[in-house]
C-alpha cells in the first residue's frame with residue numbers, strides 16, 4: 001500500500017514514520033493545531049464518559065434516577081443547553097487560537113513559490129520584487145525562527161502542501177495562488193507530503209523542509225545565488241557524465257544552473273547532489289539510488305514522467321551519477 | 329537495505345521499491361556464484377554489497393553506503409531468500 005508505512009524511506013524517516021507526527025509541532029503555525037486537537041480529544045473523552053454514565057443509569061439505575069434522566073429538564077440541559085454552550089465556546093476559542101494562521105502578511109517575510117507538479121515540487125525563492133532569484137525542487141530550505149510565506153500554485157491538477165510538523169494542509173489549485181506560512185523553531189529536517197490525491201504516484205510525492213540557523217541559511221543562499229559551488233572531487237567520470245547529460249537528452253527536461261542545461265519539464269538538478277532524498281522524497285540519495293533512478297525510475301515510481309534509460313550502460317549510469325553528485 | 333536504497337535496483341521481499349536495474353534477489357540463497365563470478369560465501373558477499381566495483385570494476389552495482397556490520401546483516405538476510 002503506502003510505502004511510507006512499511007519501509008524506512010528518507011521522507012518516512014523525516015515524517016517520523018506512520019502516522020504522520022501531527023501532534024508533534026515544531027513551529028508556531030503548527031502549535032495551535034496540536035493544542036486544539038488535544039482539547040478536542042479531551043473534550044470528546046469527557047462527553048463519552050458522561051454518555052456512558054447516562055447509559056449505566058438507564059440500564060441499572062434506580063427508578064427515581066431513570067425518571068430524572070428521562071425528564072424534560074434533563075433533555076433541555078443535556079440536549080440543548082450543554083451542546084450550545086460547549087460548541088459556542090469551542091468555536092470562539094478555536095478561531096482566536098488559529099487566528100494567527102490567517103493574520104495578514106507583513107510584507108517583509110521571506111517568500112517562496114512552491115508549485116505542485118505531477119508528481120514532484122517546483123521551488124522558486126522570490127526576491128523583494130516578487131521575481132524568482134533561485135530555482136530548486138523537492139527540498140525547501142528555510143531559516144529558523146522566521147515566518148516564511150509560501151505561494152502555493154499548481155501546474156496541472158489539485159495538489160496539497162502538507163508538512164505535519166510545521167503547518168496544516170493547504171490545497172494547491174490550478175490558476176490560483178494560495179498563501180501559507182510556515183516557521184521552524186529549531187534546525188531540523190521536516191518531511192512533507194502531497195495530501196490531495198493527484199493521480200498514479202500521488203503517494204510517492206513527498207519532499208523535505210530543511211531548517212538552518214540564520215547564518216548558515218544566509219551563506220547557502222548567497223553561495224547559490226552567485227553560483228559558487230563547493231569544489232567537485234576529481235573523478236575520471238565527471239567530464240563524461242557532463243557530456244552524457246546533454247547527449248542522452250537529460251538537459252531537455254532538467255536544468256543545471258551555470259550550464260547549458262535549461263529544461264523545465266522535470267525538477268531542477270542544480271543542487272541534486274546535496275538533496276536528502278531522490279524521486280520527490282522517496283529514496284535516500286546516494287550513487288546507487290541515483291543510478292537506479294536514472295536506469296529505470298518507472299520500476300521505482302510507476303507512471304512518473306521521466307522515461308527509463310535502459311539503453312545506458314553501467315558505465316554511463318555511473319558517469320551520470322558522478323556528475324549529478326557533484327551538483328551541490 | 330531500505331535505508332541504503334538497494335530497492336532502487338533490486339527486488340527482494342520486504343524491500344521497497346522493486347527496482348529492475350539489477351537482478352531480482354528473491355532466491356539469492358540458491359545461487360552458487362555472486363554476480364556470476366565470485367564464490368557465494370558470507371564474507372565475500374558482505375564485502376561485495378558494500379563495494380561491488382572492487383570485484384567487478386565495470387559493475388552496474390556501485391559501492392553502497394553500508395557499515396561493515398550493516399553489510400554482514402544484509403548478507404545474513406540475503407541468505408534467507410529462497411532457501412530450500
Ligand SMILES: [Cu+2]
Pocket residue numbers: 116117119158159160194195196197198202205
Ligand atoms: Cu500531488
